[in-house]
Amino acid sequence: MSHAFELKQAAVSYNGTAAVHGIDLTIATDEAVAVVGPSGAGKTTLLRLLNGTVRSTGGHIAVLGRSLREMPPRELRGVRARIGFIHQDLSLVPNLRVIQNVLSGRVGDQGFFGSLRHVFFPPRDAVHEVHRILERVGIPEKLYERTDTLSGGQRQRVAIARALYQEPEALLADEPVSSVDPARARDTVALLTDVCRERGLALCMSLHNLDLAREFFPRLIGMRSGQIRFDQPTAKLTDGDFEALYNLERDEMLKA
Numbered sequence: 001m002s003h004a005f006e007l008k009q010a011a012v013s014y015n016g017t018a019a020v021h022g023i024d025l026t027i028a029t030d031e032a033v034a035v036v037g038p039s040g041a042g043k044t045t046l047l048r049l050l051n052g053t054v055r056s057t058g059g060h061i062a063v064l065g066r067s068l069r070e071m072p073p074r075e076l077r078g079v080r081a082r083i084g085f086i087h088q089d090l091s092l093v094p095n096l097r098v099i100q101n102v103l104s105g106r107v108g109d110q111g112f113f114g115s116l117r118h119v120f121f122p123p124r125d126a127v128h129e130v131h132r133i134l135e136r137v138g139i140p141e142k143l144y145e146r147t148d149t150l151s152g153g154q155r156q157r158v159a160i161a162r163a164l165y166q167e168p169e170a171l172l173a174d175e176p177v178s179s180v181d182p183a184r185a186r187d188t189v190a191l192l193t194d195v196c197r198e199r200g201l202a203l204c205m206s207l208h209n210l211d212l213a214r215e216f217f218p219r220l221i222g223m224r225s226g227q228i229r230f231d232q233p234t235a236k237l238t239d240g241d242f243e244a245l246y247n248l249e250r251d252e253m254l255k256a
């Protein structure tokens with residue numbers, strides 16, 4: 001089994017304070033994993049470690065078969081271009097059309113002017129490809145709409161389309177459904193897990209919504225205070241495991 005991500009004793013500090021530490025984690029190339037845990041537990045930091053946005057202060061990190069330790073920035077950008085990242089705020093440009101936001105998913109390696117040309121004067125086959133991806137995510141009719149006219153759920157689909165247009169080998173998503181109602185959130189998580197399965201992409205997503213995490217992911221990672229507290233097949237986890245993950249945090253805060 002090959003691995004999309006492999007961390008051994010990974011750690012990140014911000015201004016001398018540990019955000020995550022002692023992280024051992026392996027995610028296979030076709031695996032879907034959700035990361036759960038209270039706010040401040042280190043979920044975002046873990047995802048940023050997985051795409052090399054932050055560097056581990058020790059241990060070992062391999063992404064898509066390459067060790068990130070001491071990798072020069074140019075090569076790191078190359079690895080990052082192979083990983084889609086969907087941010088909590090989606091990071092779309094509101095006054096651009098949907099097609100332009102999606103096209104911007106593939107600008108990593110084209111230089112500044114090449115990127116501008118690709119986004120604003122795309123070749124015909126690129127337009128067809130964006131249309132095909134928008135069909136898959138359910139909003140083909142929005143191709144030329146301005147992004148800021150779309151609903152929250154539709155914007156999430158644009159962000160997914162942009163990540164797919166990047167032709168990634170793995171997808172990371174940081175609370176991608178926190179800004180919409182539960183029904184829309186469920187649709188988006190279902191779509192993300194489906195497209196990753198279809199395309200054989202590794203998926204690692206942080207989620208506030210425990211019900212969705214348990215419904216859609218066969219493996220869950222529980223984080224608290226910068227550490228992994230459980231990493232289990234979802235079927236083996238009990239309500240008590242989740243209560244402990246959240247309540248212990250409250251106890252610690254009361255103690256502090």
Ligand code: ADP
Pocket residue numbers: 014015018019020037038039040041042043044045046
């Ligand atoms: P989560 O995503 O689970 O809410 P984060 O990874 O965002 O957790 O944060 C983990 C810890 O690191 C928290 O204590 C947070 O305050 C701290 N932290 C996160 N980002 C920064 C930063 N840029 N500078 C300083 N501290 C940070």
